Structure formats: structure tokens, C-alpha cells
Amino acid sequence: MTSGSVARLLPWVSPEGKPCYLVSDDGTGYLSRFADEVEATQLDMADELIDHAADMLADLTATPEQLRYLVARMVESLRDVSRVAESRGDRLPGAGS
Structure with missing residues (x-):
């Protein structure tokens, strides 16, 4: 990573269930x-x-x-929302310091 690069936790996982990250400088690209x-x-x-x-x-x-069935969908949704919160929290100013 370059000095201005940031690793962003993406809102999906790999086929193996592992977190996916995007490394970019400004966060304005297509994938972002x-x-x-x-x-x-x-x-x-x-x-x-x-x-x-x-x-x-x-x-x-x-x-x-x-x-x-409802509870199963809620668990899936809670995982998604938790990942969004973690990703957004990581991108707050000062979060990495």
C-alpha cells in the first residue's frame, strides 16, 4: 500500500467466507x-x-x-449490517491511529 492508500472492508465475503478488502487512494473508483x-x-x-x-x-x-426462517434472515442481515458498521467505523478520521 502507498502512504495515502486505505484498505476498505467490503460489504461481502469471499466464496470461502473470508473478509474482502479494497485498497485505494481516494475511495471514488468504480468498486468503491x-x-x-x-x-x-x-x-x-x-x-x-x-x-x-x-x-x-x-x-x-x-x-x-x-x-x-425469519430469524435466519435476520442473522444474515445482522452480519451484513455489522460489516457495514465496521467498514464505516474504520473509515472515520483518526480510526486508524
Whole structure:
């Protein structure tokens, strides 16, 4: 990495489940913009999932299978949102010092 380069945690993992990073100088390239779009989509999906979970919890006829499926999707979404938060926190001024 050059002195102005920053390693950004990307909002997806490798096929092996390992974190992916992008090293860039200014964070304005195509892949950086694409990662920003993916993050925004992940956060929007989390908001929708929260609304869906509230609806299902209010529905007393929801089956255990439906609730297990909901929890599985919530775990996936929480992992995504956690990765977005970590990535954004790493990019805050002074975070690397």
C-alpha cells in the first residue's frame, strides 16, 4: 500500500467466507461506488426485515417454521449490517491511529 492508500472492508465475503478488502487512494473508483450501493441495499433490506419481523411477531398464527426462517434472515442481515458498521467505523478520521 502507498502512504495515502486505505484498505476498505467490503460489504461481502469471499466464496470461502473470508473478509474482502479494497485498497485505494481516494475511495471514488468504480468498486468503491459499487460497495457503497451494496451497503445501501443491505441497510434498506435490514429496515424492511425489521418491519416484516414486527408484523410476524404480531401475528399469533405465525408458525415455528416461519419464525425460524425469519430469524435466519435476520442473522444474515445482522452480519451484513455489522460489516457495514465496521467498514464505516474504520473509515472515520483518526480510526486508524
